Amino acid sequence: MTSDNLFAEEFFSFLTGKASTAMSRRLQRNLKESCVTITSEQWSLLYYLWNEEGLTQQELANLTFRDKPSISRLINNLEKLKLVIRVNDKGDRRTNLIYLTKEGRKIKTDCMAQASRTITEALDNVDRDKLKDAQHILETVYQNLR
Amino acid sequence: MTSDNLFAEEFFSFLTGKASTAMSRRLQRNLKESCVTITSEQWSLLYYLWNEEGLTQQELANLTFRDKPSISRLINNLEKLKLVIRVNDKGDRRTNLIYLTKEGRKIKTDCMAQASRTITEALDNVDRDKLKDAQHILETVYQNLR
DNA sequence: AGTTTTAGGTTGCTTATGCAATTAAACTAA
DNA sequence: TTAGTTTAATTGCATAAGCAACCTAAAACT
Numbered sequence: 001m002t003s004d005n006l007f008a009e010e011f012f013s014f015l016t017g018k019a020s021t022a023m024s025r026r027l028q029r030n031l032k033e034s035c036v037t038i039t040s041e042q043w044s045l046l047y048y049l050w051n052e053e054g055l056t057q058q059e060l061a062n063l064t065f066r067d068k069p070s071i072s073r074l075i076n077n078l079e080k081l082k083l084v085i086r087v088n089d090k091g092d093r094r095t096n097l098i099y100l101t102k103e104g105r106k107i108k109t110d111c112m113a114q115a116s117r118t119i120t121e122a123l124d125n126v127d128r129d130k131l132k133d134a135q136h137i138l139e140t141v142y143q144n145l146r
Numbered sequence: 147m148t149s150d151n152l153f154a155e156e157f158f159s160f161l162t163g164k165a166s167t168a169m170s171r172r173l174q175r176n177l178k179e180s181c182v183t184i185t186s187e188q189w190s191l192l193y194y195l196w197n198e199e200g201l202t203q204q205e206l207a208n209l210t211f212r213d214k215p216s217i218s219r220l221i222n223n224l225e226k227l228k229l230v231i232r233v234n235d236k237g238d239r240r241t242n243l244i245y246l247t248k249e250g251r252k253i254k255t256d257c258m259a260q261a262s263r264t265i266t267e268a269l270d271n272v273d274r275d276k277l278k279d280a281q282h283i284l285e286t287v288y289q290n291l292r
Numbered sequence: 293a294g295t296t297t298t299a300g301g302t303t304g305c306t307t308a309t310g311c312a313a314t315t316a317a318a319c320t321a322a
Numbered sequence: 323t324t325a326g327t328t329t330a331a332t333t334g335c336a337t338a339a340g341c342a343a344c345c346t347a348a349a350a351c352t
Binding site for chain 4: 293294295296297298299300301302303304305306307308309310311312313314315316317318319320321322
Binding site: 167171174202203204214215217218219238240241242 | 299300301302303304309310
C-alpha cells in the first residue's frame with residue numbers, strides 16, 4: 001500500500017514530467033502565435049546564447065543536460081534557420097564556438113516576451129514561497145541523479 | 147531585473163524539466179541493469195495497464211498526456227515486444243482495448259522494484275512535506291496549461 | 293433512411309532524444 | 323618524437339514526440 005501510494009502520488013507526477021511537457025508545448029504555441037518558428041528545445045539553447053555567445057557545444061550540453069549528439073543536431077537545425085553559426089576555435093581546433101546571427105539576436109525580445117507570457121499562464125494560482133521550495137526540490141532531485 | 151530573475155530562477159528549471167529527464171534516464175538505466183529492455187515511455191503506459199487492463203488508446207492518451215499518434219506507436223512497439231495486445235472492441239468497433247500478455251504481467255514486479263529504487267535514489271535528502279507542496283504546484287501548473 | 297457531425301485510430305512529415313561507435317585534435321608520458 | 327590517452331564533435335541506429343490530414347465507425351440531425 002505505502003509502496004503503491006509512493007508511486008501514484010510522489011513519483012509518477014515527477015517521472016512523467018507532465019508540468020514541464022505542458023509548459024514546453026504552451027511556449028511553443030505562444031511562440032508560433034507571435035510568428036517565431038522555433039521549437040522549445042531550440043529556445044533552450046538560444047536562451048543561454050542570448051546571455052553569452054561563444055559557448056562551445058560541450059558547454060551547451062552541460063547547461064541543458066543533453067548529450068553531445070543532441071546539441072550537434074540542434075545546432076545543425078539552428079544553423080539551417082540562420083539563427084546561429086559555428087565558428088571553429090583557432091586556439092583549439094576540436095571545438096566550435098557558437099555565435100548568434102543578427103537574426104538570432106533580433107528575435108530575443110519576442111521570444112522572451114512569449115516566455116514571460118507562458119510563465120504568467122503557468123503560475124496562475126501558484127504560491128510564490130512554495131514555488132521556491134519546489135524549485136529547490138527539483139534541483140535536489142536533479143543533483144541526486146545526474 | 148525582475149524579469150530576468152523570473153526566467154533564470156523560477157521558470158527555466160521547470161521548462162527544461164531537467165529533474166524529470168534525469169528521473170526517466172535513471173529509471174531506464176535501472177531497468178536495463180535488471181535486464182528489462184523497455185523505455186521509460188513504455189513503462190508509463192504499462193504502469194496504467196498493470197493497474198487496469200482493457201483501457202482504450204484514447205484513455206491511455208488522456209492519462210499520460212500524449213496525443214493519439216504517440217500512443218498508437220507506443221502500442222505498436224509494445225506489441226512487437228509481445229508485452230501487450232490490441233483487442234478490437236465488439237461493442238464499438240472504432241476502439242481497441244489494450245491488454246497485457248502473460249509476459250507483460252510477469253515483468254511488473256521487476257519494473258516496480260526498479261521504479262522504487264529510482265525513487266529512493268531521486269528523493270535522497272528531500273523533505274517529504276515540501277515534496278507534497280511541490281507535487282501540488284506541478285499539478286496546478288499542469289491544470290493551468292493543459 | 294440519409295446526411296452530417298463527432299470520435300477513435302492510423303499514416304506522413306519533421307524534430308528531438310539516447311546510446312554506441314567513430315574521427316580528429318590536443319595532451320601526457322616515455 | 324612518438325605512442326597512448328583524453329576530449330570535442332559527428333554519424334549511425336532506434337525510439338519518441340507533435341501536428342496535420344486521413345479513414346472508418348458511431349451518433350446526431352432532419
